[in-house]
Amino acid sequence: MNIKKYLLALGVVIIGLGLFFLNYSNSAAEESVTTVKINDVVNTAQASQGNHRSLIVFFTRTKGVYAVGEVPIGHTHRIANYIQEATGADMYEIVPEKEYPNEYRATTEVARAERDNNERPAIKGSIPDVSQYDTIYIGSPIWWGEYPMVVRTFLDQVDLNGKTVIPYTTHEGSGLGSTTAILARQFPQANILEGLAIRGSNADSDAAKTAVQTWLQRIGVLGQ
């Protein structure tokens, strides 16, 4: 009888201990889930707070794109988005007053004429006041080895001297082309950082997103 009572008490203790440990491990698991959630909240808060001392400028096209025709988001726009996700910076898209043709070939002809005549096609809407920014990312596809002339229109209307200027391009072989040289000539007092060139056909990829993050770390914009 005594032994039965003893075994019963032992059983109760073992089950109790079992429940205790089960509960502990559950709450430990819950705690780690909560930690992840808290981190998410912090990250979201930082992203939504944004970084309003930096501006990501870009020009892009979704029609007449080399090799693919029409795309839902322009190649350079994708790179701009990756930079925005990483930095929380403000964004501004250069939109030309007059649309380019829908076909690639026809666009190259219009673009070549604009370049040969050193034109400055009008920009739709107003240009942001860049005086409130310390850092300006200038993003563009490469056209005929350099900036499309509508990007030159933008550059003529702002003063980036004294600012940190960061070029990035998408292209199909020309890399940064002469974009960095153009910026250096136009804004001799700007601090022009190493630019990033991504092949347009690779812009919609994890590899491109990673390349953007690695580059931002290398040039000191993001923590290592």
Ligand SMILES: Cc1cc2nc3c(=O)[nH]c(=O)nc-3n(C[C@H](O)[C@H](O)[C@H](O)COP(=O)(O)O)c2cc1C
């Ligand atoms: C008018 C025109 C001229 C181009 N010239 C070049 C060039 O000289 N070198 C090059 O590598 N790519 C050139 N490309 C390809 C674009 O730079 C490339 O497709 C880019 O990723 C397009 O980006 P977007 O979708 O943001 O406009 C040219 C494309 C167009 C439409």
